[in-house]
Structures are given as C-alpha cells and as structure tokens.
Amino acid sequence: MKRWMILAGMGMALAAGAAATVRAAEAQPWLHVYVTESGERGETVRVNVPIELVEKVLPLVRHERFREGKVRIEMGDSDFSAADLRAVWQAVRASRDAEYVTVEGPDEKVRVAKRGDEILVLVDGSAEKAEKVEARIPLDVLDALFSGSEEELDVQAALQVLARKGSGDIVTVQDGDTRVRVWIDSSEEGR
Amino acid sequence: MRLFSRILAIVGALVLVTAVSLAAVVSYYWIHDGTIEVRVRPKQAGGDDVSIRCPAFLARAGLALVPASRLRLGEEARSALSAAGEMVSQLRRCPDATFVEVLSREESVRVSKRDGRLVIEADTPGETVSLAVPLATAEVALRAIRD
Numbered sequence: 001m002k003r004w005m006i007l008a009g010m011g012m013a014l015a016a017g018a019a020a021t022v023r024a025a026e027a028q029p030w031l032h033v034y035v036t037e038s039g040e041r042g043e044t045v046r047v048n049v050p051i052e053l054v055e056k057v058l059p060l061v062r063h064e065r066f067r068e069g070k071v072r073i074e075m076g077d078s079d080f081s082a083a084d085l086r087a088v089w090q091a092v093r094a095s096r097d098a099e100y101v102t103v104e105g106p107d108e109k110v111r112v113a114k115r116g117d118e119i120l121v122l123v124d125g126s127a128e129k130a131e132k133v134e135a136r137i138p139l140d141v142l143d144a145l146f147s148g149s150e151e152e153l154d155v156q157a158a159l160q161v162l163a164r165k166g167s168g169d170i171v172t173v174q175d176g177d178t179r180v181r182v183w184i185d186s187s188e189e190g191r
Numbered sequence: 192m193r194l195f196s197r198i199l200a201i202v203g204a205l206v207l208v209t210a211v212s213l214a215a216v217v218s219y220y221w222i223h224d225g226t227i228e229v230r231v232r233p234k235q236a237g238g239d240d241v242s243i244r245c246p247a248f249l250a251r252a253g254l255a256l257v258p259a260s261r262l263r264l265g266e267e268a269r270s271a272l273s274a275a276g277e278m279v280s281q282l283r284r285c286p287d288a289t290f291v292e293v294l295s296r297e298e299s300v301r302v303s304k305r306d307g308r309l310v311i312e313a314d315t316p317g318e319t320v321s322l323a324v325p326l327a328t329a330e331v332a333l334r335a336i337r338d
Contacts, residue, residue, distance in 0.1 A: 060274035188288035
C-alpha cells in the first residue's frame with residue numbers, strides 16, 4: 001500500500017512537472033512578421049521567431065550604428081537633434097490623449113495620436129494610392145526605447161517590454177496588393 | 192602449436208574487442224550527433240540527383256584537424272559568429288517550428304527546426320534542395336571557428 005502511494009505521488013509530481021513545462025513552452029512569446037502579396041507574383045513571407053531568441057542575439061549584433069542592442073541616432077545636418085526627439089517624446093508622454101500630428105496630403109492622410117496607453121500611427125491613402133498603415137506602440141515600449149543615453153535608442157529594452165505585454169498586433173500595413181502584419185502571440189506558427 | 196593457437200586466440204579476442212569498442216564509440220557519436228544531410232533532386236530528366244549523408248561527428252573531427260592559423264578571423268566576422276552561435280544555442284531550446292517561409296508561385300524556401308536539426312528546404316522550378324544540420328554540431332562548429 002505504502003509503495004503504491006509513493007508511486008502515485010511520484011507519478012503526480014512528474015505529471016505536474018510536465019504540465020508546468022508545457023505551460024512554460026506555451027507561454028513563450030513569439031514575434032511574427034507576415035508579408036502577403038496577392039498580386040501577380042503572389043509572394044508570401046512568414047517569419048516566426050521566439051522573442052527570447054531575439055533578446056539574446058540582439059546584444060551580439062554589430063552593424064553600422066547598431067551595437068549592443070542600441071541604435072545610435074544621427075540626425076545628420078538637420079537642426080533637429082536626438083535630444084529634441086527625446087524632449088518631444090517626454091512632452092507627448094506627459095500630455096493628455098489627443099491627435100498630435102495630422103498631415104493631409106493629396107496622396108495620403110497621416111495621423112499620430114496618443115490614446116490611452118498607446119501611440120497610434122495611422123496612414124490612409126487616397127483612392128488612387130490604396131495604402132493603409134496602422135501601428136500601435138505601447139507608451140512603456142517607447143519609454144524603454146528612449147531609456148538609453150542621449151544619442152541612443154534602446155531597442156533591446158523596448159523589445160523586453162514588448163515581450164512582457166503579451167499577445168497583440170503591433171503593425172499592420174495594407175499597401176495595394178501587399179499586406180504586412182507584425183504581431184506577438186504564444187504560438188510558433190502564428191494565429 | 193598449442194601455444195600458437197592460444198596467442199592467435201588472444202590476438203583475435205583483442206582485435207574483436209577493439210573492433211566492437213570502436214563500433215560502439217562510432218555508433219554512440221553517430222546517434223548522439225546525428226547526420227548532416229544534403230539532397231538535391233532535379234525535376235527534369237537527366238539532372239544530377241545528389242544525396243549526401245555524413246555523420247555529424249566527422250564534421251566536428253574535420254574541424255578539429257584544421258590548423259588554427261587557417262581560421263584566423265577579423266573582429267567583424269568573430270562578432271557575427273558570436274551572434275550566430277547564440278542564435279543556434281537558442282534554437283536548440285526552441286520547440287520544433289518553421290522560422291522563415293518564403294513562398295511564391297514558382298519557388299519556395301523554408302527554414303525550420305525538426306528533431307534537433309536545422310532544416311533548409313528550397314523548391315525551385317529546376318530542382319528541390321534540402322539541407323539538414325544537427326544544431327548541436329552547428330553550435331560546436333561555430334564556437335570552434337570563432338575561438
């Protein structure tokens with residue numbers, strides 16, 4: 001009887017361990033980038049990567065202005081400096097919900113707004129230029145992005161915050177025949 | 192004659208034990224490290240059908256034999272190899288999945304992980320190509336080249 005109880009206990013412990021492992025695997029966030037072209041060529045590109053992988057690899061990537069998970073901002077000859085960009089962000093961050101940028105051109109209408117805990121970037125094309133962009137960037141992701149030194153954007157920190165946010169669309173673009181979707185969820189193949 | 196038979200038996204036994212041990216070691220590494228597979232299948236008649244299956248431990252052994260002076264790398268290459276090595280190490284911990292898929296009407300390319308191997312498959316109008324490399328071998332190889 002005692003032996004059976006020990007065996008049953010071990011079985012339950014193993015089952016609980018296995019369930020915890022499965023939950024941990026399920027909970028791992030994946031970054032998905034899908035580009036679908038419904039035109040003549042009919043190309044589809046699907047990229048699925050675990051965010052943990054990106055987080056670990058990013059600090060090791062060194063390419064031009066990108067180092068240790070941070071990108072160095074260079075404004076060139078522009079009067080607008082990286083410090084100005086940071087100041088604009090701080091001002092927007094501290095302000096109430098509103099539409100901050102509206103550009104109405106002949107080809108498209110661009111709107112940048114703060115709504116709740118997100119910054120929305122919306123681009124609407126004209127009848128001739130069928131383009132629609134919708135980007136939703138959580139405020140704390142932008143906070144993390146601007147958390148580096150004066151002249152840097154901390155991509156690594158932004159990604160870490162994004163990973164903690166859980167599932168959801170980040171960017172969707174519809175440009176003519178091409179559709180781009182960038183999102184995070186816990187599935188390997190994307191949903 | 193009797194002594195000669197005994198010596199012969201001892202030598203025979205030694206050879207047998209050595210052969211069995213060698214086979215066991217090779218089998219262990221073969222199973223443990225897996226195989227590197229390259230397959231090229233032509234779609235038109237007359238094309239070359241290529242199929243290579245190489246035990247991954249041979250690739251490791253081959254790398255160990257390359258003189259270090261031949262593998263001297265620049266700072267940029269070492270940095271790229273570090274990133275690639277970390278990526279492979281992370282991929283080993285991932286569940287099986289398709290990481291990159293590019294599909295068009297005529298061609299397709301797929302990069303995935305299956306049973307501990309990185310599998311790259313390409314399907315073109317002329318041929319289908321598939322390459323499978325055990326991730327453990329890729330990690331060791333990248334580390335060896337970098338260090």
